[in-house]
Amino acid sequence: MSTIVKREMIFDNIKVESRDKREAIRIISHLCSRHNAAYELRLIDAFRKRELLDSTGFGGGIAMPHARIRGLCDPVFAVVRFAWPVEWEAIDGEPVDLAVVAITPAEPEKNKHLPTLAMLARKLMNDEFVYNLKHCTDKNQLYDYMLREMR
Secondary structure, three states: OOOOEEEEEEEEEEOOOOOEHHHHHHHHHHHHHOOOOOOHHHHHHHHHHHHHHOOOEEEOOEEOOEEEEOOOOOOEEEEEEEEEEEEOOOOOOOOEEEEEEEEEEOOHHHOOOHHHHHHHHHHOOOHHHHHHHHOOOOHHHHHHHHHHHOO
């Protein structure tokens, strides 16, 4: 996990003025593109296409938006804590205050990230893990907690 989640990919107290998923996806795409994940417009398009299949809000205030990008060399993971909850059309109908973002290569031969993604999905179903993740006091504590728990 330490080679995938970088400290600079932890974003805390992110304001989504409209509190809706479309703007949240635009902001997430902008944040990730600043760190060379992919071009912002490609990310927006890929995240929105994925959301059309089914919402990535899986309950408990958590969303896991993900995008597959052609030509991406390595997967990129990010954590985004919103300043206030965002309407995400989650399966439980509750708004989202934490997004765990996965941007992965579209090419099958580059799918070395799948075990990490599966472990992360399992962790996000653990109430204690999610509670602690949401209650970290700042991005450094959040990063350290994820690093420790994802071993």
